[in-house]
Amino acid sequence: MxxxxxxxxxxxxxxxxxxxxxxxxxxxxxxxxxxxxxxxxxxxxxxxxxxxxxxxxxxxxxxxxxxGWWKNGYxxxxxxxxxxxxxxxxxxxxxxxxxxxxxxxxxxxxxxxxxxxxxxxxxxxxxxxxxxxxxxxxxxxxxxxxxxxxxxxxxxxxxxxxxxxxxxxxxxxxxxxxxxxxxxxxxxxxxxxxxxxxxxxxxxxxxxxxxxxxxxxxxxxxxxxxxxxxxxxxxxxxxxxxxxxxxxxxxxxxxxxxxxxxxxxxxxxxxxxxxxxxxxxxxxxxxxxxxxxxxxxxxxxxxWAINDVIIKGDVSAQQGIRFNIFQLNQTYTGADDRLNIGPKGFTGEKYGGSTYWDTEAYCIPFYLATAPQNVSKNLLIYRWKQLDRAIENAGKLGFNQGAALYPMVTMNGEECHNEWEITFEEIHRNGAIAYAIKDYVDYTNDRKHLVDYGWEVLIGISRFWAQRVNWSENQQKYVMLGVTGPNEYENNVNNNWYTNYFAVWCLKYTLAVLQEIKSNFPEAAQEKLAKTNFRHEEIAQFEHIIQNMYFPRNEQKGIFLQQDGFLDKVIAPVDAIPSGQRPINQNWSWDRILRSCYIKQADVLQGMYFFETDFSKEEIERNYNFYEPLTVHESSLSPCVHNILAAKLGKEDKSYEFYTRAARLDLDDYNNDTEDGCHITSMAGTWMSIVKGFGGMMLVNNQLSFNPFLPSQWEEYAFKINFRSNQLAIRILNKGVEITNLSANPITLMVKGSSYTIPGESTKVI
Amino acid sequence: MxxxxxxxxxxxxxxxxxxxxxxxxxxxxxxxxxxxxxxxxxxxxxxxxxxxxxxxxxxxxxxxxxxGWWKNGYxxxxxxxxxxxxxxxxxxxxxxxxxxxxxxxxxxxxxxxxxxxxxxxxxxxxxxxxxxxxxxxxxxxxxxxxxxxxxxxxxxxxxxxxxxxxxxxxxxxxxxxxxxxxxxxxxxxxxxxxxxxxxxxxxxxxxxxxxxxxxxxxxxxxxxxxxxxxxxxxxxxxxxxxxxxxxxxxxxxxxxxxxxxxxxxxxxxxxxxxxxxxxxxxxxxxxxxxxxxxxxxxxxxxxWAINDVIIKGDVSAQQGIRFNIFQLNQTYTGADDRLNIGPKGFTGEKYGGSTYWDTEAYCIPFYLATAPQNVSKNLLIYRWKQLDRAIENAGKLGFNQGAALYPMVTMNGEECHNEWEITFEEIHRNGAIAYAIKDYVDYTNDRKHLVDYGWEVLIGISRFWAQRVNWSENQQKYVMLGVTGPNEYENNVNNNWYTNYFAVWCLKYTLAVLQEIKSNFPEAAQEKLAKTNFRHEEIAQFEHIIQNMYFPRNEQKGIFLQQDGFLDKVIAPVDAIPSGQRPINQNWSWDRILRSCYIKQADVLQGMYFFETDFSKEEIERNYNFYEPLTVHESSLSPCVHNILAAKLGKEDKSYEFYTRAARLDLDDYNNDTEDGCHITSMAGTWMSIVKGFGGMMLVNNQLSFNPFLPSQWEEYAFKINFRSNQLAIRILNKGVEITNLSANPITLMVKGSSYTIPGESTKVI
Missing domain, CATH: 2.70.98.40 (Glycoside hydrolase, family 65, N-terminal domain)
Structure with missing residues (x-):
């Protein structure tokens, strides 16, 4: 540091x-x-x-x-x-x-x-x-x-x-x-x-x-x-x-x-x-x-009028968040749907400046809330335009009939990455791309997007999952073999819980979208179903997988397992790593990292972040308490997700620590690699740390809710967000929450479990 | 072809x-x-x-x-x-x-x-x-x-x-x-x-x-x-x-x-x-x-006087075996203990011309039986000289206290290979290097080799295994995570049966050698124990692992599992692969190969070949019948091992087919790659196909035995071997076996389960 x-x-x-x-x-x-x-x-x-x-x-x-050694499909x-x-x-x-x-x-x-x-x-x-x-x-x-x-x-x-x-x-x-x-x-x-x-x-x-x-x-x-x-x-x-x-x-x-x-x-x-x-x-x-x-x-x-986050009483935190917001806005303005957000933006060359799943998992929420709607929409259309390439990409791996696998790294839709365990196996990226569609549509209420663009992408992704799982005679369940989850410190594992969960979610969501577009946009829907050669049998196929998917878990500990073999590892907290051996990716050989229990970035917990409402707080807490102590956070994408969960679980010290690490990652050169460029995409995670983490922002039952708390280091904090063309200014004070509705339309919000309707252009202190 | x-x-x-x-x-x-x-x-x-x-x-x-992407330890x-x-x-x-x-x-x-x-x-x-x-x-x-x-x-x-x-x-x-x-x-x-x-x-x-x-x-x-x-x-x-x-x-x-x-x-x-x-x-x-x-x-x-194998009635088979023997003798004469047997010999550049585990697993048996004793001994000394480098190599992967990991590919003892799933994980190679010591010592009776050279190598290898396994709280057993077995079409798997079995065998053999050298060479043994910093507690450590190692198996099928997750795969015979998609390594993406049930070369069966006497014929047959139909034989090292087992199981057609494939691999360009050079090391496997396969040669209870049979295509076949400085000419006829003892010393042999003592310089027809 x-x-x-x-x-x-x-x-x-x-x-x-x-x-x-x-x-x-x-x-x-x-x-x-x-x-x-x-x-x-x-x-x-x-x-x-x-x-x-x-x-x-x-x-x-x-x-x-x-x-070094060419593999077919590279x-x-x-x-x-x-x-x-x-x-x-x-x-x-x-x-x-x-x-x-x-x-x-x-x-x-x-x-x-x-x-x-x-x-x-x-x-x-x-x-x-x-x-x-x-x-x-x-x-x-x-x-x-x-x-x-x-x-x-x-x-x-x-x-x-x-x-x-x-x-x-x-x-x-x-x-x-x-x-x-x-x-x-x-x-x-x-x-x-x-x-x-x-x-x-x-x-x-x-x-x-x-x-x-x-x-x-x-x-x-x-x-x-x-x-x-x-x-x-x-x-x-x-x-x-x-x-x-x-x-x-x-x-x-x-x-x-x-x-x-x-x-x-x-x-x-x-x-x-x-x-x-x-x-x-x-x-x-x-x-x-x-x-x-x-x-x-x-x-x-x-x-700044819409992007700024104001933190009172903590200059370090204030400077950090503004730096993140500043760089995000310098990198991507959303003006051009051919462009995307490279992991280093304009600050360096590393990682090729191409598009990663970071865009959907981290950046879309930021742009949704802080930029005009078409900025996020352009990011979705970018992937929609590259669907044919994603179908070709899946074809190279032996998938067919419209199955789509979006690339791990891309510029024009073609895969660029060449490590088999990532390129071919870190397939969870497909999930985030589907999720971004739901995120966008629910957040903006632009439901027509589903039939105009969403369906084609969703059916391609779901077809991929349906072909990628296989029926295990042994388990009498569908399994998913040979994947790499978000934790890239495990490669080629079987039944990564996150990937299995996301695959099933995609299938469910695709079927739900099918119903919705058939009801709400019948004519356009028919056209798209024809265009995508949708067969009615696919519904039963998806449902059979949804009903019979295998999820690794341990009942005794009450946790989901990161993958089938996780509990065969020696489980010891990160603190047990001898001093001087961290970051492990600079000190340990790859096989040692792989068979260790140490986690690069949120994996099971990334799933709990995405699908928070599917789990009880106790479930989330048990998994958090098991996995977080095993996590080395050697990806810039890690602290912010842990911050969000820690904040929601009321773990104030931990969440503040994660926030600082996320917000000042480059300013303080935490990972000793800022000279290669700044970590642009994870900067959106820093913004999420405040808005979704401390702010407790979520979309539940199609309604925006806040369950904010104020870290004790801060006197107050404030931010603005766009939601369905309305703009809200949110100010968190130690004596409560002040939400100003800057739009003409009244808006109903949940704050700390209670529902409030705020008239247009008015301020309400809760 | x-x-x-x-x-x-x-x-x-x-x-x-x-x-x-x-x-x-x-x-x-x-x-x-x-x-x-x-x-x-x-x-x-x-x-x-x-x-x-x-x-x-x-x-x-x-x-x-x-x-493409550097990993620590490359x-x-x-x-x-x-x-x-x-x-x-x-x-x-x-x-x-x-x-x-x-x-x-x-x-x-x-x-x-x-x-x-x-x-x-x-x-x-x-x-x-x-x-x-x-x-x-x-x-x-x-x-x-x-x-x-x-x-x-x-x-x-x-x-x-x-x-x-x-x-x-x-x-x-x-x-x-x-x-x-x-x-x-x-x-x-x-x-x-x-x-x-x-x-x-x-x-x-x-x-x-x-x-x-x-x-x-x-x-x-x-x-x-x-x-x-x-x-x-x-x-x-x-x-x-x-x-x-x-x-x-x-x-x-x-x-x-x-x-x-x-x-x-x-x-x-x-x-x-x-x-x-x-x-x-x-x-x-x-x-x-x-x-x-x-x-x-x-x-x-x-x-040729000692190397020749004569096959009557099958010119194609005769030409094949002579070509193999000819190339082996052109490549390595054993005159220089700094040299080894590159996989392409002097016939091409591919694979770098360095030393692989092929030497110990395939070539040593050939040179043992057909060349002066010092030729094999020189090959063992080559590894002994490189022990320090093997210890350094293990050190790079985090092992210590004299643990040795021999490289996957080497010229001077340093590792040269750079694919993590091979370099760091295809560690079974250590087993073959230990096995060659037993092979040499038992075959030649040069038991002093154990204290002069063998012990140092064996304790290094066993220390590696003892550190490489880990205690699974979950299983209450030792497990071995993250390995690649001989079947390189599965990577980074847990509990590869072959590797686990070989590791335990190494520990057992090391302890047996410890007893033997302490008894037979007490003074030299003390010196070597001191040199290797042997600690008495290591005996208990090794024994605990020997007693508590986990081996994946399926009771219902009566087979050992290639690895933990093998039965979650879709199991379908090689014949089910659509035509035009073979060899799969030229047609399928790597992830597809990895999650398929298809096997590149003998894996569980390679273990049964090495440790045949540990298993009943029925056990071997069940495993052969399960795994062989899943094997694509896309390594030149595969057909010969299957030939040996098929011959011993009396599967005449299969064994003849494997023999032909092994013997004429390059002459008929089976794998479409002879233009890169010939498959020199697997040529020794062809010789083993005849001598160990059809000839049924084994070393049991320290006595050489033959259980030969004559493929129906052949009128007769004959070969000579050296055994403990005696030379035997073996001729297999349809009416029996003719063994000529060319040495002055009488020798006792087992042939088809019966014991015969053949006086020196005499011929016995059995």
Missing amino acids: KQYLKLDEWKIIEDKFNPEFNEITESIFSLGNGRMGQRGSFEETYTGKTLQGNYVAGVYYPDKTRV PEYFAKVLNAANWNGLEITIDGELVDLHTSTINSFYRELNMKEGFILRQCDITLASGKSISIESIRLNSMADDESGVISYQIIPLNFSATISIKAFVDGDIKNKDSNYDEKFWDEVKVGASDHTSFVWSKTKKTGFEVFTGQKIELAVNGQKQAINAKTETKEKYSSLSYLVPTAQGEKLSITKFAVNLSSENHPAATLESRGIDYLNRICTKGFDTMKKEQAEAWEAK | KQYLKLDEWKIIEDKFNPEFNEITESIFSLGNGRMGQRGSFEETYTGKTLQGNYVAGVYYPDKTRV PEYFAKVLNAANWNGLEITIDGELVDLHTSTINSFYRELNMKEGFILRQCDITLASGKSISIESIRLNSMADDESGVISYQIIPLNFSATISIKAFVDGDIKNKDSNYDEKFWDEVKVGASDHTSFVWSKTKKTGFEVFTGQKIELAVNGQKQAINAKTETKEKYSSLSYLVPTAQGEKLSITKFAVNLSSENHPAATLESRGIDYLNRICTKGFDTMKKEQAEAWEAK
């Missing part, structure tokens, strides 16, 4: 340069606007530890699979979000000496990620090796208002000298992914150009042929006076630059404003990229830095 | 060129002498399908591991036998036209692998594109008498023209492994040279620094008259050649004799390689081709 960043309610602050943590800070200070994003690296040359990362949403490369490639052209670049030279913090003496240093207004700011005074001292201030943002652009305001003041300062502003497209499987570069040049104050690199991805135009436009001023200095232009392969010589006297402020754009062929005809890119640059340049910064603050103000 | 090769008792014959099968033929026609070997490629240029492969025993390269590299300098090369040009069978019309073609005398012969008449016709005859051998050399006699007759024939004889060291993980070359040049009639390439492996000197010396003759023509010499990187222009009239026979040597720094000081190599070349050249060929025939005559 590292705690070098300062606490602040709205900012992440580093008030002293920590070069050893620079890659962590770069991850945390990442900027994005849903369309493009980048790590928080310095603009000027930095020869210390750094990972330049610039990303353009939806642009990927199918990197040839690397595998995908040919892993789709990777590409590290793209770097548009930050400023090379600053003073009398032949390069400005580089790594080789300078740093007299003062301050940087902040301003979450309220959406920019990063850096101020520092440094002394170069020659003894020349300068002051630097830079502000950078990725514009929410103009989401294919960013801007940098960069200022230098010579403190103890006068000189002609040389500035080379460049765009560098000669970029290699850190995680290239075969050490290849993924970009080809289409064109480079530089003239006057504008230059660009126009690149094209190998194989996939995505084209991206990255351009810059430069303005210079000294002491606020625009300078009309000619640029020396330079182009070379995948690179263009503009160089200026600016005479600057001691104490004068040299300002460089760098406007940048990233236009992709996903959003523009490729042939127009250059002309549109230049136009875009001219437009934002005319607008100017101050206007762009003001628009950015307004855009974030609008976001 | 391909049947393009002709049947012959002593030869493998291709009487028509089959270019589409050329890589298969190259594998089958491979030559070797234990020290070096090569695939049976053509000497002259061939632009068709070919894999040049030349190998030098013990010379390997640690190729950096390639893996090895850093995979040791690969290296494709080394090609010394066959002859580039023949006639009036500027290259001789190349691929671009010529083939008028006649014949080649044979002469197993009786150990060479390959090729005769062909071809017409070049220009219309020039030539006759070619080549004979090539890798000398058994001078085991660092080979020789080629290559003859050309111009049939319809006279010309000056240009011959470029070369050594090419610029060789790349087909299976290089990162497309790298593994050899550096030390020196190349060419002068007079001698040239060489002296290379050095990257990283490992093995040096190999590969040299050639050329003699020319026309119509038997030596020609004193000057060579034009050429050297370039990793390459040297000698070029000659030889005027040859129509009908004259131009003879090129190419002497070659391969000297390695494993056997000579590196600094002496060049001088010794040149001396070696001069020596064999003085000896001459005819003498070398005669010595080769004599060496093989001596081998």
